[in-house]
Amino acid sequence: MISEAENRKIRRLADLMARARDEVPPRPFPVLLGALVAPDIGVPSLAAIGRKVFTRLTRRGRTLLEKLPRNWPDSSDHEVAVAFDAWLQDHSPMQRYAVLEPFLRSVPVPLFYRDLAELVVSSHVTRLLTTQVDTLLEQALESTGMRRDTDFEVLAPREPGAAPRPAVPPAPAPPVAVVKLAGDLARGMLPMGEETTVSALAEADALLGAYPPDGLIVVGHEPADPPQALDRWLADWPGELWWVGPSPGPDRLAELTSAGRVNLLEGEELGKPAGFLGRLTFHLNRLPALDAADALPAAPAELTPEELEYEYYTGQLRNSRAVSYTLEQRRVPGRVEESLEQRVRYQRGVEEALERRVRSSRPGVARGGLVDAVAVLLDDLASEAGTVGPDRASGAAVDFLATQADFLRREADTGHPDRVVVRGAIEAATVVAHSLGDAVPPTLRARLATAARQFSEGGPP
Incomplete structure (x- = not known):
């Protein structure tokens, strides 16, 4: 479970995003998905793909001595990734597509991409920047009923020297745009390299310029050393950064905070794409x-x-x-x-x-069991209703809640409470509690509604 401090951070971000969406014109927060997202979605790393490709080619007798990393085949992942990236840049975009596509073809769409798609549908997010070349994000958007090139547009890097696209004009309802910073596998557009990233970031600036947002959410980005184009772009961001994942370190953090405030969202739960986006x-x-x-x-x-x-x-x-x-x-x-x-x-x-x-x-487990916890809750309901007087809460209703509390307590004492019977008692108490109106505080009604849902999901622990 995340801490109360982490809950406050996520609530503050949610409040800011809700207000930004409801502004006229709306200014939704963009989301940047970095390279560290890849392992969480099951996409093999560049090093893993490179190791398999180099192994396959050497077995076929291809001459790769000048391209193989040092100490091959015992090279480190970093050495393999650097060598494989250099090897890819010697090939055309379509050749790179042919090499990479089989490794990415059957990767399942992760649940947190579907969570992100929900935020897009609700217009809390309309600008997405990603370093991933696969189509998983697009698949998640399409699973909600959105259509590519109609409901959302995918912008990929262009080859060096290509003419820039016209700037996006202001519009009352901005379209959803996905900016692929490293290429788009679906179109075979994999130019890679620093120059094409700069081109893609210029595309992003044009999109964000019409409705400059106050904040940017960065998920799973690891700054390079020395800084690359994306790092410099982040350092120039004028507003707040919400940094999801490992801290970039004090020195890099100082660079990022020179332009605006950085909110760190770390830890095993909130620092992971699934925990944060969910x-x-x-x-x-x-x-x-x-x-x-x-x-x-x-x-x-x-x-x-x-x-x-x-x-x-x-x-x-x-x-x-x-x-x-x-x-x-x-x-x-x-x-x-x-x-x-x-x-x-x-x-x-x-x-x-x-x-x-x-x-x-499930709430209540640490307090001696869920059924006992619900019994205490019904006692609280009866107590609250009994203090407002007979003009607002009948004595029969108060007595009924107290009786149901006693029944649940006896059922819990058996050690094996009957789930169906307990659920019936809770549902009956819920009807009576709602009939009492404002004689019962909203907080207690919320807790009772939660208990009812718990028993409808398979019973107590």
């Missing part, structure tokens, strides 16, 4: 919907940190199951499509991990 989507899209469904004011702070964590993982599990269902529908009886099967296996692994998270994050 929680950001939860605070911007799912939590307001959850409050609306419960007829509660949109106030995330009303839920305890444990309840927020449980709701977050429950929502992620629900989304993952929806993806699994879609993949299962694509299966054709009697025919095995390996790329589809690989995605199904990946999705099953994601679901299993999320199911464990849901079970371990």
